[in-house]
Amino acid sequence: MAERVRLRFAWQTARRELRHQPSRLLLLALPVAIGVAALVSVSAFEAGARAALQREARGLLGADLALGANRPFTAGAEQQLAALQAEAGPGVRLSRATSFGAMARVAGRDGARLVQVSAIEGGFPFHGNFRVTPAAARERLAADPAPALLVDPSLLASLDVAVGERLELGALSFEIAGTFEGWPGDLAFRTAFGPRVVIDARHVAATGLIGFGARVRHEVYLALAEGRDPVPLVAAYRPRLARERVTLRSPRDDEQRAGEALARMSRFLGLVGFAALLLGGLGTAAGVHAFVRRALPSLAVLRAIGASWRDLAAALGFQVGLAGLLAGLVGSGLGLVVARALPRLLGDWLPVVVEPAAAPLAIASGLATGVLAMFAFSALPLLAIRDVPALAVLREGLQAAAPRPWRDPARATVVVASAATLAALAVVQARRVGPGLAFAGGAALVALVLALVARLLVRALARPLPAALPYAVRQGLANLQRPGHQTTPVVVALGFGGFLLALMGLVEANLVRGLDLGDAAGRANVVVFEIQPDQVEAITADLRARGAAPDPAVPIVAMRLSSVKGASVSDQLGETDAEGEDRRPRGLLRREYRSSYRDHATAAETTVAGERWAEGAGRALRPDEPVPVSLDAGLAAELGVGVGDELVWDVSGVPLPSRVTHLRRTDWTRIEPNFFAVFPAGVWGQRSSVGDGAPKGPATGFARRRNPTAPLEVAPRTFVTLARLESAADRGRAQRELLERFPNLAVLDVTAVRASVEGLLRQVALAVRFMAGFSLVVGAVVLAAALLALRRERLREAALLKTLGATRAQVRAVAVVEGMALGLLAAISASALALGLGLPLLETWFELEPAVPWAALVTLSAGLAAGSGLAGVLTAAEAFRRTPLELLRAE
Amino acid sequence: MPMIECVSLTQSYASGGRELTVLDAITFALEASSTTAIVGPSGSGKSTLLGLLAGLDRPRAGRVVLDGTDLGPLDEDARARLRAEKVGFVFQSFHLVPTLTALENVSVPLELLGRPARERARELLSRVGLGERSHHYPSQLSGGEQQRVAVARAFAADPRVVFADEPTGNLDARTGAAVIELIEEIHRERGTTLVLVTHDLDLAARADRVLRLHDGRLVADEARG
Known part of the structure; x- marks a missing residue:
């Protein structure tokens, strides 16, 4: 025992x-x-x-409650809203908001910016930290008959304007009444892409921006009486509103x-x-x-x-x-x-x-x-x-x-x-168990590989080193296999930190490179969208006159899914809503799809299954035949459909039956008009009695006027075109002049968008690098501890070498070689590991053709080697100060 | 010309706020190829003297001339170079580099001078009877073996002087005697000047000359008849 x-x-x-x-x-x-x-x-x-x-x-x-839809509330939705309001009891306040994207521009000057316009009617926001400077500007928006707006401060800087100057949205000119902060739920990174401007709802129509094809979000906000719990109302009304394609949210x-x-x-x-x-x-x-x-x-x-x-x-x-x-x-x-x-x-x-x-x-x-x-x-x-x-x-x-x-x-x-x-x-x-174990296993694997590399090195050093190497090099390297020398833990600790940083650097460099589209010679760097059918020719001619060689304009038709494989989407929305889980498929069912029609494939597409239709196939279709559709393979997988399955689309109220005939993978990183769903060109177009540009009224008007099998090519649609203008000044001028002529357009300078995305990416990378930095600090501590643990042995050896006739430079060289060898070994194995794991990751997950950022890896290696070399010298510093006799006596 | 000459050599250290004199105006000269034993009780200044003669430390006063070179004006690195060329050492506790094999340890002095080392080191290891153990690390060798490696190292670069500080202090009598014999043999073969610090009076008696220290002063300087 x-x-x-x-x-x-x-x-x-x-x-x-x-x-x-x-x-x-x-x-x-x-x-x-x-x-x-x-x-x-x-x-x-x-x-x-x-x-x-x-x-x-x-x-x-x-x-306390928010109702939202991507189309104007239907009569049914309004009924539900009225019932909800009644049930919520007295003291309910209501506010409506209409949000849409638009170009904000300064009159008579170059430069414009895509903004998110929120047109408010009523007192929204009711709660939160919404602050307006000057405070009186908020009242002015509703009270002043002249159009005024509030802007995100970042917009002032990016357009170089000040409060009191004027901004144009569509056909209307607004005075900048003030700035605001703390719009409910806005994230700084998201507003960086499209800063928000707030106007009064009265002025929306006059901007002329809410026409066909415009993406508009309609929202109704309710503030309940103090102490009234919104949750039971959400539970009761969410399924009912879902059937009307209206979402209902509480805080x-x-x-x-x-x-x-x-x-x-x-x-x-x-x-x-x-x-x-x-x-x-x-x-x-x-x-x-x-x-x-x-x-x-x-x-x-x-x-x-x-x-x-x-x-x-x-x-x-x-x-x-x-x-x-x-x-x-x-x-x-x-x-x-x-x-x-x-x-x-x-x-x-x-x-x-x-x-x-x-x-x-x-x-x-x-x-x-x-x-x-x-x-x-x-x-x-x-x-x-x-x-x-x-x-x-x-x-x-x-x-x-x-x-x-x-x-x-x-x-x-x-x-x-x-x-x-x-x-x-x-x-x-x-x-979570799975990811936790996977992480622990992955970390152990990386550590194991690094440990293995260190062991191999020590074994290699156990053999006599080539006599041609300088003495200091051989002694410094031999020290790595000194009994009690913690070569393995040091290499693992330094290498792990280096690995995390190298992996981050690799992924970041390649993602930024993936964004490098607007700059690549010959690639488009200006995107013009929201082009109305009757504007296509004039805009193409305008761009051509600027030497921009625009691509042929691509049509975009907004549509929603109304049934998948015979199952009604409305029913499914009503059913799944109550469970509150599994948001994604629901989002896919509810969302608006901006689709296109064309008979050719683009460079960004790769066929995964099925076959594309032949040129002109659309014109040959009978009215009762489902239209062939080519779907993005990822979307098809999420919807659970494959080649041969039927989908019915709702094109502004008109049903469009389709059959999936083709699945493709799309490279979404390329700045090209890419679509989840693509239809053949000329579907029933021959029989259409209405030409391009005819439908100008509200969507319901279109549905009424068309027969049930209305052709895609007369559906409400917009066009997008891409062009390339070499200088930033040319792009700025084109942006201003096009918007002055056609205020409904959105004209984007891709290089500017790229800068925003890149900034965002770098910020994420910084946060991760910050955490990875901890590993590197630990590595440094482990290195220092390992070197200090052998301090006595080192001092003794330095004394001995000096006694035998080594100069201080030679003793220092031994310490530097030892430290640098550790750092370099860690860095090289870290880089190799990062490449071994990172390159396949970039290829499969991010679908990039990765490039190796050699300069960054070399810098990292040099930094690690220099740092650990310095640590070597510092821990041996005492040996330089003292005479050999002192050191030998100190034994 | 003497191989080693020291004049009024004085060393002192600060200790507890007081100046403690450990060597007091020592003067002597040693001829080339001679053997000299420095003896005296513990704390008499033997090792201090040896360190000053080899240029491991700087004296408070006086001077040392080694093979015609005055150590006084030399800085630490110049003294190190002089040691590399002209001085070999054998220590009581061997002082081998633990990360190097026997062969590598013997090579170090030659490598510091940039001379071809491996063959010569092998030769010397065979000379001290360790030809078969050249790839062993110090920890794999017995005390006597380690000291033999140290002897080989001391003579590796053909120094003019070898200093030995209690070379038998950590060895049993028989092994100690064998090591001394080895040192004397090689000394005779090469005509090296040998300076021994020892407690062992029998060993001292074998030297050409015995310098006796007491409380930092040279109290006797006896030449062997």
């Missing part, structure tokens, strides 16, 4: 050891503490964001959606931070290992006078536990400080202002994580105490026995328990 552990003795021993060298505890704790800091910073940010979402939930929506829905986005973001960043914890643990394991080695003589003495290995393990276990607590405390404190930086990096992604919260839960979990990680990583090296021979007391230099085999029961138990603890921590971090 195993003898009992003398806990009291163990505790005393631990206490005495710590009294002797309290700083050692901090050294052991530091790598794990940084990992804990990464995790605590993310969870404190998340806690703060969640609190803000809860606090400001009503402000997210700006109302809780928005809070939930923002909360989900927040959780996704936190999970991801948390996992990146968790990588830092794993590395820190590795560093700690190496530290414990070195510590046990160094403590061998004193452990041997204790064993010789009767302590069992269990007593000693318990003594060290106490120290490890204390180090874990310290790691948790220091890490939590550090994490709370770092959390203050996160809102600046991530704030644009949340509709609320976030104050990181010093959540007790975050700190408690930091402490628990610190202690658990510390034990998980220290258990195996601590087990080596079993093999400390008491005989070492008599024979200096006697090493612990060789490690026991893996099947040794105690060793196997410890390994399994440690792995399980780490996997559990990963699962907690990912909040």
Whole structure:
């Protein structure tokens, strides 16, 4: 039977050891503490964001209930609204809003910007942080008969205008009455693409922007009497309104959606931070290992006078536990400080202002994580105490026995328990079993590969190095296999941080390169859309006169799905709505599809299944035959349809039966008019009695005037055309002059859009890089700890070399070579791993033809090598200051 | 011309706020190819003297001339170069580089000078009887073997002087005697000047000359009849 552990003795021993060298505890704790800091910073940010979402939930929506549709409310919808209003009781306030995209331009000057116009009738927003400067401007919008508008401050800067000047929207000129902040639910990154402007609903018609083909969102906002809960109303009215294609939301829905986005973001960043914890643990394991080695003589003495290995393990276990607590405390404190930086990096992604919260839960979990990680990583090296021979007391230099085999029961138990603890921590971090285990497994794999590379290197160095190499190089490299040198953990820790950064750099560089479309020679950089059929010729001629060589204009027809494989979409919307789950298919059923018709494929399309129709097939169709349609393969998969299945579309109230004959993959990154659904050209066009441009009235008028099998080519539609203008000045002028002639158009300068997307992408990358930076810091700490752990050996060796006649430069060169070799090895294996994983990822997931950013990888490698070289010199600095005799005497 | 000449050599250290003199105006000269033993009780300044003679440290006062070169004006690196060319060492606790094999350890002095090393190192290892163990690391060798590697290293670059600091201090009597014999043999073969610091009076008696230190002063300078 195993003898009992003398806990009291163990505790005393631990206490005495710590009294002797309290700083050692901090050294052991530091790598794990940084990992804990990464995790605590993310969870404190998340806690703060969640609190803000809860606090400001009503402000997210700006109302207590919001009804929305992509077309004017039907009579049925209005009935439901009236019933809802009645049921909500007295004190209900109502406001209507119409939102659409439009070009805002400064009269008589170059430059225009796509904006999101919100035309308000009534007092929306009712709740939240909506602030107008000057405050009186808000009243003026509704009261002043002259058209005025409020703008997002960013628009003033981008168009170089000021409050008091005029902006034109469509056919109407508005005075800028003021600026506003805090529009309900607006995200900074989203408004960067199309800043919002607010006008009064009275002026919408006069802009002439809401015609056929315009994408308009109609919304009704309700503010309930104080204390009235909107949730029961949502439950009762959501299915009824869904049948009328009207959505109904309460603040809780928005809070939930923002909360989900927040959780996704936190999970991801948390996992990146968790990588830092794993590395820190590795560093700690190496530290414990070195510590046990160094403590061998004193452990041997204790064993010789009767302590069992269990007593000693318990003594060290106490120290490890204390180090874990310290790691948790220091890490939590550090994490709370770092959390203050996160809102600046991530704030644009949340509709609320976030104050990181010093959540007790975050700190408690930091402490628990610190202690658990510390034990998980220290258990195996601590087990080596079993093999400390008491005989070492008599024979200096006697090493612990060789490690026991893996099947040794105690060793196997410890390994399994440690792995399980780490996997559990990963699962907690990912909040899901699958992704958590996958992450832990992936991280372990990367670490394993790095460890393998380090081992191979050490083995390669065990052979005599070519004598032609300078002495310092050979000595520096040979040092990497010095007994007790932590080459493997250092390479893994530095390499992991380097890997994360290299992978980020690779993905970012390729995504930015993927955006590099407007700049590529010959590629279109101006997009003109919302072209009415009767404007096509004039605009094409205008562009041609500017030397822009426009592509033939492509038609766009707005339509919705009304049945899929014979099942009515309205019915499905009514059914699935109540469950509140699985939003995507519902969104796909409800959304508006901007489709086109043409008989040729574009360069961006690849056939996946079926066959495209032959040229002119559309004209040959009988009126009772379903129209062939080519679908995007991704959409088809989500809808669950394949070649041969039937879909019925609703084209402005007119049913269009179709059969899927062709599935294709589309490269959406190319700036070309791409569509989810493409129909043959000339469908029933021959029999049409109405020519281009005829329908100008509301959509219902079109439905009434056409027979039930109305041709696509007389449906309400707009055209889009692409062109290339070389200079920015030419593009600015074209934008202004086209909009002056045709105020309904949208004219986009693609290079400007690209800059916004790129900025956005870089911001995401920055946040991820920030978290990956933790890993690199841990790597640096592990490196420094590894170099310092052998400080005595290094000093002794430097003294010896100097005694034998080595100059200071030679001694320094040895230290530099050793450090740089570690850094370079880590960087090269990190880069290779990042390429090995990143390139296939870019090809399959992002569907890019990836390029290797050599310059960035070389910079990273050089940086790591230089940094670790410097660390080598710094840790050997003492050897340069002292004379060889002093060092030899200090032995 | 003497191989080593020291004049009024004085060394002192600050200790507890006071100046502690460990060597006090030592003057002597050693002929080339001679053997000299420096003896004295612990703390008499033997190792300090040895360090100053080899240029490992700077004296507070006085000067050392080694093979015609005054060490005084030389900076640390110049003294290191001089050691690399002209001085070999054997230490009480061997001081081999633990990450290098026996062969590599012996090669170090030659490599520091940029001379071809491997063949010569192999030769010397065979000379000290360790030809078969040249790829072993110090931790794989016994104390006596390690000291033999150190002896091979000391003579590797054909130095003019070899300093040996208690070379038998960590070895048993028999092994110690064997190491001393080895040092003396190679010294005779090459005509190297040998300076030994020792407690061992028997060993001292075998030297051409014995310098006796006490409390940092040279109290006796005896030449062997």
